Amino acid sequence: MRLGKDLVAAVATPLVLSILAEGESYGYAISKRVTELSGGELEWDDGMLYPLLHRLERLGHVDAAWSVAETGRKRKHYTITEQGLAFLAEQRQQWEVVVRTLKKVWHDEGPTEGERR
Amino acid sequence: MTTISDADLEARIADWRAFVERRQTISASDADELEGHLRDQIDDLRAAGLSAEEAFLVAVKRLGALDHLSLEFARDYSTQLWKQLVGSPSPAPERSSLGDRRLLVALALGAGAGLAAKIPSLFSDVVSENSLIIFYLHNISFLVLPFMTAYFAWRRRLPARMLAVLAAAYVVAIVTVNLTPFDITGDGSTFVLTAIHLPVVMWLLIGLAYTAVGWNSSRARMDFIRFSGEWFIYYVLIALGGGVLCGLTIAVFSAVGAEEAAAEAIVTWVLPLGAAGATLVATWLVEAKQSVVENMAPVLTKIFTPLFTVLLLVFLVTLAWQPPVDVEREFLIIFDLLLLVVLALFLYSLSARDPQRPVGLFDRLQLVLLVAALAIDLYVLIAMVSRIGAFGFSANKIASLGLNIILLSNLAWSAVLLTGFLRGRRPITALEQWQTDYLPVYLVWAAIVALVFPLVL
Numbered sequence: 235m236r237l238g239k240d241l242v243a244a245v246a247t248p249l250v251l252s253i254l255a256e257g258e259s260y261g262y263a264i265s266k267r268v269t270e271l272s273g274g275e276l277e278w279d280d281g282m283l284y285p286l287l288h289r290l291e292r293l294g295h296v297d298a299a300w301s302v303a304e305t306g307r308k309r310k311h312y313t314i315t316e317q318g319l320a321f322l323a324e325q326r327q328q329w330e331v332v333v334r335t336l337k338k339v340w341h342d343e344g345p346t347e348g349e350r351r
Numbered sequence: 352m353t354t355i356s357d358a359d360l361e362a363r364i365a366d367w368r369a370f371v372e373r374r375q376t377i378s379a380s381d382a383d384e385l386e387g388h389l390r391d392q393i394d395d396l397r398a399a400g401l402s403a404e405e406a407f408l409v410a411v412k413r414l415g416a417l418d419h420l421s422l423e424f425a426r427d428y429s430t431q432l433w434k435q436l437v438g439s440p441s442p443a444p445e446r447s448s449l450g451d452r453r454l455l456v457a458l459a460l461g462a463g464a465g466l467a468a469k470i471p472s473l474f475s476d477v478v479s480e481n482s483l484i485i486f487y488l489h490n491i492s493f494l495v496l497p498f499m500t501a502y503f504a505w506r507r508r509l510p511a512r513m514l515a516v517l518a519a520a521y522v523v524a525i526v527t528v529n530l531t532p533f534d535i536t537g538d539g540s541t542f543v544l545t546a547i548h549l550p551v552v553m554w555l556l557i558g559l560a561y562t563a564v565g566w567n568s569s570r571a572r573m574d575f576i577r578f579s580g581e582w583f584i585y586y587v588l589i590a591l592g593g594g595v596l597c598g599l600t601i602a603v604f605s606a607v608g609a610e611e612a613a614a615e616a617i618v619t620w621v622l623p624l625g626a627a628g629a630t631l632v633a634t635w636l637v638e639a640k641q642s643v644v645e646n647m648a649p650v651l652t653k654i655f656t657p658l659f660t661v662l663l664l665v666f667l668v669t670l671a672w673q674p675p676v677d678v679e680r681e682f683l684i685i686f687d688l689l690l691l692v693v694l695a696l697f698l699y700s701l702s703a704r705d706p707q708r709p710v711g712l713f714d715r716l717q718l719v720l721l722v723a724a725l726a727i728d729l730y731v732l733i734a735m736v737s738r739i740g741a742f743g744f745s746a747n748k749i750a751s752l753g754l755n756i757i758l759l760s761n762l763a764w765s766a767v768l769l770t771g772f773l774r775g776r777r778p779i780t781a782l783e784q785w786q787t788d789y790l791p792v793y794l795v796w797a798a799i800v801a802l803v804f805p806l807v808l
Contacts, residue, residue, distance in 0.1 A: 261384060262391040279415025280392070284384055294778025307391075310384050317778075 242278045246286050248325040254296060254314040255322060261287065261310065287312055295321050360403045364389065367411060377420075378705075389414060454635060457502060461631030464498035465624035472623070488546040489528050492553040495627045497521065499634055500560045506638075507563035520556055524549070524802065531805045540747045541805040548750075548801035554579070555794040569780075572787035577702040578637055580648060580695070585633040593625050652700040653713070656720060659696060663689075663723035670730060683751045686731045690758040693724040697765065698786055701779075710773055718773060721766040728759055746808040750800050757796055761789050 237245070253259060253267050264287075265280045290296045295318030303309045314322070364386065371382050389410050396406035414420070468491065475483060500517060503509075509517075528549065533542040558566075558575045565571035597617045604613035697717060732755060739748055768785055771777035 260387075262388045265388075266395075279413070279420070280388060281385065281414040281420040284381060284388075285420075288381075292778065293780055297775070307387050308383055309387055310380075 237276065237278065242282070245276075246278070246282070247290070248322060248329055250283070250286060250290070251295065251314060251318055251322040251325070254312055255319060258311050258313040260312065264312075290318065294318075357403065360393070360407060363407055364393075374420075385414065453506070453639070456505060457631045457635035460498040460502050461628035464495045464631055465628040467494045467498070468627035469620070469623050472619075485533075485542075488542075489549065490525075492550040493521070493525050493528075495630055496550070496553045496557060499557050499630055502631060502634055503557065503560035503563070507560065509560060509563055513559065513563065513566075517556060517560060524552065524798075527802045527806075531802075533805055540745065541808055544746060544750050545801045545805055548797040551797040552794060552801055555790065555797070558790070569784050569787040572790055573702050573783055576698055576786070576790075577648075580699045580702070581637045582633050584647065584651075585636045586629060589629045589633060590626070593629070597621065648699060649703040652696055652703065656696050656700060656713070656716060659693065660716060660720040660723060663693075663720065663727060667723055667727055670727065683731065683735050683748075683755060686728055687751055687754050687758065690724060690728055690755065690762065693720060694758060694762060697721065697762075701782060701786065704779065710775070714769070714773060718766060718769050721762055721769065725759065725762055725766060728755065728762075732756075732759065746804055749808070750804065753796060753800070757792060761786075761792075 249268060250264060253264050253271075259267070261283055262280075265283055268276060287296065287298070291298050291312070294315060296312045296314050298310050298312050300308055300310050367389070368382055368386055371377055371385060372379065377385075392410035392413060393403075393406045396409055397403060401409065471486060471490075471494070472483060478486075504514060504517070528545060531545075533545070558572070558579075561575045561578060562568070562571040600617060600621075601610050601613050604610050697720070700713070700717065732752075735752065735755075739752070764785060765782060768777055768782045772779050772782060
């Protein structure tokens with residue numbers, strides 16, 4: 235499923251930070267992890283990941299360092315910082331409220347048109 | 352589907368990369384990162400059974416449209432957004448007419464500023480030359496700077512509330528300055544202090560118009576700091592060129608024995624109109640020809656930061672050797688100037704700094720510069736305070752001491768933040784935030800010195 239632009243922008247930050255909270259990673263691996271986590275249902279342009287990573291780096295939420303992979307390819311590795319972890323914890327609380335609220339309202343409404351059929 | 356060889360694939364990746372790098376907002380290191388991503392993706396797709404060509408096409412597609420991407424990169428460094436607008440491969444024709452309109456408005460406002468600066472001097476028959484000079488010293492910023500404010504009010508389409516705030520600030524300043532009875536016959540110190548501090552107040556009000564609705568955002572304020580530096584460079588360049596022009600004019604006319612008439616025309620017309628009008632031309636240039644200065648400014652800071660550091664270190668050593676000398680008030684003003692220059696160097700290299708660049712030698716050098724400046728200033732300040740204790744306060748002493756303390760606090764905390772950044776404990780944005788949060792302090796202090804000092808001291 236292709237998400238709207240605004241939703242991607244909102245989701246991407248906590249998602250990327252959460253993946254980095256699992257351990258250091260690099261761009262391509264992060265985007266593979268997103269596909270894996272969402273079972274391929276979450277699609278966005280991979281390129282968009284990089285401006286986001288750079289923004290997080292500038293804000294001090296992640297650290298970045300270049301290294302050379304065993305294939306001889308240059309790679310920029312990202313690690314989450316203390317500040318990033320704190321920011322993520324905050325984001326997580328907000329998202330939990332959002333998810334809980336949406337679930338509740340959709341549950342109360344009962345099945346949607348499509349589901350009834 | 353035709354299959355392509357690995358060499359062909361390499362060639363296609365190289366083409367793709369060249370295409371990416373043509374986007375001005377995507378730097379070489381961004382391109383490295385994107386290329387790494389593309390190659391990883393191609394490897395995976397080929398391992399899954401796709402041909403080289405298919406893998407390449409799918410991988411490129413997955414990265415997304417480059418137009419979109421380069422805009423996204425530009426947004427990250429909001430200050431570079433103009434590159435996207437200027438460097439877009441297909442410039443829309445209506446945009447250039449918009450550029451012309453900006454130039455026309457800037458020129459019209461520049462002419463307005465020139466005339467506004469000139470007109471009061473036409474009354475030289477009615478009032479004495481002395482009172483004219485006094486009038487100019489206090490009112491020149493009211494005559495010229497409203498036109499710059501108006502330019503940004505037009506460019507940013509300021510909301511009515513901000514226009515009202517700006518207008519009110521102008522009225523309060525104009526009324527206060529011109530109704531305050533200044534004692535010119537005494538040492539006239541508050542008169543001079545107002546003349547010096549008023550332009551600072553008015554300049555920061557331009558900042559309000561410049562940043563417009565984003566006045567509270569750190570990025571917008573940093574943009575204004577950058578604008579101020581670039582404006583200054585352009586203005587100095589125009590002034591130098593203007594100086595050459597005036598000098599040559601006089602020289603040429605001296606060949607026909609008319610140098611006095613030429614000099615007279617230059618002093619009474621060309622100089623005032625040109626100096627005032629150039630403020631708007633420089634404003635327009637900063638926006639329209641940004642790439643020119645944007646390349647020059649970092650170079651200037653790179654040249655002068657090491658030189659000033661050496662100067663300060665040598666002076667520090669000299670201070671250690673010499674017994675403490677009497678520090679006069681004039682010296683405190685010199686050290687205020689020194690701190691201002693250090694702050695300007697620091698601010699400007701900060702505003703021109705690529706946020707992605709890792710900690711480097713230059714950042715360390717800046718810390719040395721800051722610490723040396725702080726050490727010297729602290730020494731001077733202690734000497735000064737003991738003298739004030741002995742001789743009492745005056746308006747000048749309070750003004751220079753206040754400025755010194757304001758600059759000292761700024762630089763001291765900057766040094767702390769910079770150390771944090773060098774150790775990787777703080778992001779560079781913390782420094783930006785600090786500097787931009789500090790701007791109102793200058794505004795308030797300059798306003799106090801310019802408008803309140805004459806009333807109470």
